[in-house]
Amino acid sequence: MxxxxxxxxxxxxxxxxxPEEDQKxxxxxxxxxxxxxxxxxxxxxxxxxxxxxxxxxxNYLRPDIKRGKFSLQEEQTIIQLHALLGxxxxxxxxxxxxxxxxxxxNYWNTHLKKRLSKMGIDPVTHKPKTDALxxxxxxxxxxANLSHMAQWExxxxxxxxxxxxxxxxxxxxxxxxxxxAGSSSSSVMAAAATRPQCxxxxxxxxxxxxxxxxxxxxxxxxxxxxxxxxxxxxxxxxIDDNLVGNSSVPCEGGVEYCSGNYWKNKExxxxxxMGLHEMSAWFHQDSYKEEIDMNxxxxxxxxMMVWDSGNDHQQNSSMAAPIENLNETNSGDGGGSGSSSLxxxxxxxxxxxxxxx
DNA sequence: AAAGTTCTCAACCGCTTTACG
DNA sequence: TCGTAAAGCGGTTGAGAACTT
Numbered sequence: 045m046x047x048x049x050x051x052x053x054x055x056x057x058x059x060x061x062x063p064e065e066d067q068k069x070x071x072x073x074x075x076x077x078x079x080x081x082x083x084x085x086x087x088x089x090x091x092x093x094x095x096x097x098x099x100x101x102x103n104y105l106r107p108d109i110k111r112g113k114f115s116l117q118e119e120q121t122i123i124q125l126h127a128l129l130g131x132x133x134x135x136x137x138x139x140x141x142x143x144x145x146x147x148x149x150n151y152w153n154t155h156l157k158k159r160l161s162k163m164g165i166d167p168v169t170h171k172p173k174t175d176a177l178x179x180x181x182x183x184x185x186x187x188a189n190l191s192h193m194a195q196w197e198x199x200x201x202x203x204x205x206x207x208x209x210x211x212x213x214x215x216x217x218x219x220x221x222x223x224x225a226g227s228s229s230s231s232v233m234a235a236a237a238t239r240p241q242c243x244x245x246x247x248x249x250x251x252x253x254x255x256x257x258x259x260x261x262x263x264x265x266x267x268x269x270x271x272x273x274x275x276x277x278x279x280x281x282x283i284d285d286n287l288v289g290n291s292s293v294p295c296e297g298g299v300e301y302c303s304g305n306y307w308k309n310k311e312x313x314x315x316x317x318m319g320l321h322e323m324s325a326w327f328h329q330d331s332y333k334e335e336i337d338m339n340x341x342x343x344x345x346x347x348m349m350v351w352d353s354g355n356d357h358q359q360n361s362s363m364a365a366p367i368e369n370l371n372e373t374n375s376g377d378g379g380g381s382g383s384s385s386l387x388x389x390x391x392x393x394x395x396x397x398x399x400x401x
Numbered sequence: 402a403a404a405g406t407t408c409t410c411a412a413c414c415g416c417t418t419t420a421c422g
Numbered sequence: 423t424c425g426t427a428a429a430g431c432g433g434t435t436g437a438g439a440a441c442t443t
Binding site (some may be wrong): 095 | 427429430432437438
């Protein structure tokens with residue numbers, strides 16, 4: 045296009061900001077708002093390019109920024125969201141209130157990535173490193189499994205993007221909108237627009253991915269085929285093992301999510317014929333209203349994502365998974381027999397959540 | 402205590418996306 | 423529909439801090 049970069053102008057300052065510059069920028073924005081970033085430096089009396097001002101404001105000066113150490117909850121959220129979204133830092137940041145994408149990116153690169161690597165988990169694929177090459181079991185089906193998952197992941201990202209795009213078309217609905225079962229798709233989409241859409245996708249994905257990891261190699265089927273997703277394939281990972289099946293702890297918050305209904309509904313999600321509106325309607329039927337309202341009020345999105353409806357009992361239960369299991373799963377040769385490989389997959393999400401303990 | 406090494410994170414770069422005339 | 427400006431985003435860099443030898 046031939047447009048010159050905004051910072052090419054001679055005489056513009058680069059590098060670290062001084063307190064005086066910060067003060068000027070802060071004072072100007074507080075008084076006038078940022079308006080056009082390109083025009084701001086001249087108006088504010090700064091020898092900086094607009095881009096630099098914008099970055100400084102967004103990543104440092106904004107009053108609603110939380111600085112300092114990341115909490116355990118935040119770390120877990122980042123790991124889980126990264127497994128879901130990859131390096132889409134801005135998308136991840138939308139679920140960590142008061143954290144910037146830059147900060148999350150830095151934290152991932154300097155802390156979490158290394159920690160996962162140390163534990164023998166590929167920070168890109170979020171799978172045990174030897175598995176990534178399909179050689180853990182020496183079984184070619186492992187490679188097919190991975191390829192299959194990659195295709196599914198690709199389709200999932202596309203679906204997520206579409207869902208978000210469609211939701212953006214809907215005008216602002218009232219908060220805490222109750223969506224009765226069987227309501228029209230338009231009102232459902234209005235409800236979808238009241239909160240970060242990614243929550244839905246994450247919730248679904250959490251179910252899907254644990255389900256995928258539970259497949260045995262011989263029964264591996266297309267996740268888009270509801271016909272092959274039978275009851276005996278229901279996941280027994282993160283939620284079922286720790287929260288329902290083996291736990292005496294009641295699922296107080298996200299009833300449907302904890303109970304079998306969630307997993308039954310998952311079959312519907314996996315149906316490729318299920319339109320996005322229908323999918324969204326399914327997400328927002330009555331069974332999810334409680335947790336939606338609860339989290340809308342509390343604004344505690346990250347809690348909801350990681351632990352489902354912020355249920356402390358669930359968190360404790362999940363956190364109680366033995367760390368020895370993790371060490372066994374990911375230590376040394378990182379693989380071995382086919383059956384242990386299955387166990388690895390089955391427990392993967394539990395392990396990830398335990399990594400940062 | 403000094404030198405060398407590693408780590409952290411603010412800031413920059415350049416590409417992509419969005420908005421608008 | 424097209425072209426341009428502005429904003430957004432993710433990858434990378436480098437100065438300074440922290441740590442090790």
